[in-house]
Amino acid sequence: MTIAHSTNDKPIGVDDRPVRWFLLAAAFWAVIAAAGAVVLALLLVLPKLFYELGDSAQHLSFGRLYPAQVQVFLYGLLGNGFFAFVYFAIPRMLHVRLVLAPLAMLHWAAWQVMIVIATVASTKMLTQGRWLGWMEWPLDMALIAIWLGLFVPVVAMTLRHRRSETKLPAPLWFATAIVVAIPILQFVGNLSSGSQPSPGRSVYEGVQDVMMQWWSARGFVSFWITVPAVAILYFLVPRVGTESKIPSTLFSHRITIIHFWSIALLGCWGGNFQWHFTALPEWIDSIAMFTGLLLWLGCLAGAYNLWRSLPRMNRRDRSVSLRLTSASVVCYAIYSLDSALMSLKSAGIVTQFTDWSTANLLLGMLGVSGLAFIAFSLFAIPQLFNVPVDPQRGHWLRWLAVEGAAFQVIALYVAGTVQAYSWYKLDEFGRLEKPEFLNALGWVQPLWITVAFGSAIWFIAMLLWLALIVRALAFNGSVPSSSGQDANIVEANPIVIPSRLVGAPVLSAAIGLEQWTQLTWHAILERSPGAIARRVLIALAAGSALIWLPSMLYRGPSRDVALVTQSPYTDLELLGREIYVREGCVSCHTQASRPLLPEVLRYGEYSRASDYAFDRPTQLGFRRVGPDLAREGGRQTSFWHWKHLENPQSESPQSVMPSFEHLLKQTLEVGENESMASQAQAVAADIVGAGGPVIFGDNLLMNSKGVALIAYLQRLGVLTKAPNPSTNENTAVTASN
């Protein structure tokens, strides 16, 4: 057992101003995000919620609100919380003052401004159309600029001032990994040749874009959502029992090392269960399965490590922080197990695109991260403001947060299972047992009501959290000098445990290997954050190269195939696609029919790489609130699409889709574009011929923007080079061009 030695240092002053502001901002944005989540959950249950607002209701549709809400949660709660943690933990763990504190305050201000602009931009439908990468290119660069220009200098300069023999404790390894990973993910994942207005043209196209999107998206899920929580847990777990003067122990240094490097190397592969059975090359999907399993095994070991490290105390003595920390660790273990399960291809059939994936994500966001951040703030408040947290209020907060998260997550897991049964079951004739997509809705509706209920409880919890922090801020106490003690971890020479194999009839190499597995050599890395950062960079690049390189190889060939079998999008269809991206249709609809029997029976031919060749970026989707649209072209008449967009419930009574009447009333800007005009006329002729209105709103039908969207929908998945593919076969021969 290596035991840390204490040193007799004089107390140092630390400037906690940035921490307080970041904590306050985190709680503030948490409330906003929670309110957004309540609205989103209600929209799935009461699609006509904002019907009374008429055309203004378009701004509050699920597709438009979803990116805004997730961004606020991600950058507002998780981002601010992470910065608060780093600025809090570094001075205390390394016994060093925070340098360049004014820069940290500038960092705070710039970050909040960025969040506000991103949210407003989202509501104005300025989006790139990538999941977790909605922000347009200028905002992406702003984030990277703040990160590298303000955040990293403060952290790096502060670390420089630490005593050189001080070893970097585990929470800071994870923080270093995040510091390195985020700019790379943000930059490479969102690359746009962005001179055009939104949706900015992705540099990647087709199947390459699918891979890059999922690489960066799941990288974000790791390094924004779960890894900051892990850093906090490694910080909190040894400390939450210290009020009772019980020596705190991190169970195993070696497991910590394994946990960390699993994440550094494989963090970007963590969620690639989204690739199962899609148009990606199959061998990449197989790699994703195994790297996923390895990653989640490492994370499970880490969860075990954290669990064993938690102090064992009487029920009465457990603080709120400790309880929340324990809850977060348990959630992390379940999350890792579930993610490992989802990595398996066979399980992917059930988990992909159903609410199961959403449940998994929410478990990570609320159960692991949310609870960890709340636990951290409750731990930090007494040290930051010299005011104890009222135990009664603390326990209320814990109950509300845990219950709110639990209701949502469990309901969504059940919903996912129900959906899988409804969508994939075949009867004894080999046909779909439940051929109507909306059949699942009858079962899922009460579960979605439970989710709304849970999100309301979580919202109240966030209000309580904000109130606690504001109250602490308003308290005008002086902070005593002995607060914020922390162990100064100084290690002499690491103790090498003699190998058990000495004296046994084995090769000396075997003995050497066993010594190596003690991982004591890792101490060299721990002395230098720079060494860790460099190796994380290499690990990340190595893990990512396995995705980048193949993706580049497939770009050209799939485009060549596509040009043989399909025509590129016409101008009208491109405009329609832009509408599809901006309205956030991808939040509810997928475009990936998989080579599975129930899927093909329901949606048509499975999607191939060439089907995405002209998409920049692709709109593969991640969740099926509505049916898959991969082969939507030609399934319904344009008139049906018109009526469905105008009032979805008239065509599908149980549908939760919002009305797009506002779109049908907008004018189509055709300008001098003759091909666009003639295609619009052809589509309009189909609609009118089948019984549609000649005039809608103030426009002739052919001058309505809805025609563009319908043209795009009729193009989806059509595998012919027939002229004017936006109309049906019947009129193809009579089309003018």
Next chain:
Amino acid sequence: MNTSKSQVSADNADRATTIGNGNVPWWWKVGTCATMLFAMLYFAYFHLGTPGRTAIDQFDVALARNTELQFAEIGDLQQDAETMAKFLHKSKTGWLRVGQSIFKANCVQCHGALGEGKVGPNLGDESYKNIRSIEDILSVINRGAGGAAMPAWKDKLNSNEIVLVSTYVASLRGSNPAGGKGAEGQVIPPWPAPIEPIAPLNQPAKAKP
């Protein structure tokens, strides 16, 4: 804001944070080795080019088996009135249910769950717009109708499916479902009488009617 300066001091001896030397759990070791070993075996089995093992190949096999399951008993159906008449019986089990399942998956958006008509006409009454005799149903479903009003299904459903869903549509005549759309088109002569019905699935053949 009140003072944000605080002071931290080094720990006292009774607050040492010990760094444990706990063992790496056996299940991690076993799991990691097993995963890596299994990965190599998996790749060797599935991705070294042996035909029939990719997901697409397995899907093709499953599709063939599924089609066989559905149509082995009846083989390839002819698209004509005689075939339709053979299947036109009111049994709940049997091939008409297959036709119903095809209808539910593809047609209810426009024709309603019971064929009562929404965007498309009512299929449960006696009036027909584009049909004069029973085999016209096959043409309408194959080629579409009304200009762009009804899509063509020839390339989306296989031939047997077209026959079965056409027969199901024919069987809806006279059902007059609730909420049905008004009559469109004209009343046409009744369908031909059902010929000796094919034995329902999983049941022995019945005697002649």
